[in-house]
């Protein structure tokens with residue numbers, strides 16, 4: 594794997610999930626694979642889970658990790674080719690990235706969208722400029738439109754949960770699980786990355802009945818959702834669900850806006866009653882009692898901690914493939 598920025602960089606998603614679960618069973622089995630290799634992690638935006646889990650994953654492969662909070666501690670970077678840099682930017686990515694390419698063996702980058710210019714965000718200009726100029730494999734720690742390590746983690750968690758449920762209810766293995774991605778309320782405009790990415794990975798995996806539910810006006814880019822059923826009635830969407838993935842996102846059109854949602858979109862225990870005892874997922878961080886209620890987050894159906902802990906194994910499987918250029 595020369596880069597990891599979307600599901601399209603993976604030849605066999607099921608195999609990658611299995612590799613991640615093998616690392617979960619035996620974290621140190623490849624502890625020398627990354628010996629004398631360095632991972633540079635650039636954060637243009639905040640992170641907790643991605644930062645910590647990626648470092649742990651690299652350590653378990655014997656890699657050294659260097660974290661650079663370039664967004665808050667580095668020189669302000671310019672990304673436009675041909676820019677006349679007489680404003681606030683201090684260093685061009687075409688000067689900075691090749692240096693990082695000499696310091697590190699793999700470069701990992703987190704960057705968020707501006708949510709102002711859809712063409713620029715959906716063009717993935719920032720991460721593509723690093724890929725263009727770094728000259729080494731690039732790993733996305735979340736980009737303007739996608740969050741592939743999160744989505745791989747989500748599929749790992751779903752597969753693990755199915756295997757666990759099958760011990761009591763073997764019938765779950767005889768059908769495709771029903772996965773529902775539901776929009777949730779929030780106080781501010783958030784990127785579409787996690788929802789786009791989850792849709793892209795579930796569709797590419799092809800092992801689920803997949804429904805997306807959201808208020809009218811919150812349709813996601815069809816390049817990611819094609820293959821899923823869109824259902825505007827949340828109650829109907831949730832019927833017989835096995836997994837509910839909760840996430841807020843702002844509108845794709847008009848881009849970055851918050852059209853009025855109408856109705857009650859926050860998930861409750863009452864809504865879960867009509868599901869197949871659905872397990873509830875969220876990538877975190879979550880605004881409690883805005884996006885998801887305490888009763889769900891602290892209840893028996895929540896998978897959030899297990900899901901976040903699985904970030905380590907997703908990152909380890911991906912780094913392992915990148916180190917071996919598989």
Ligand code: CP
Pocket residue numbers: 639640641642643644735743876877878
């Ligand atoms: N889910 C996720 O990416 O968490 P962080 O923003 O804390 O890394």
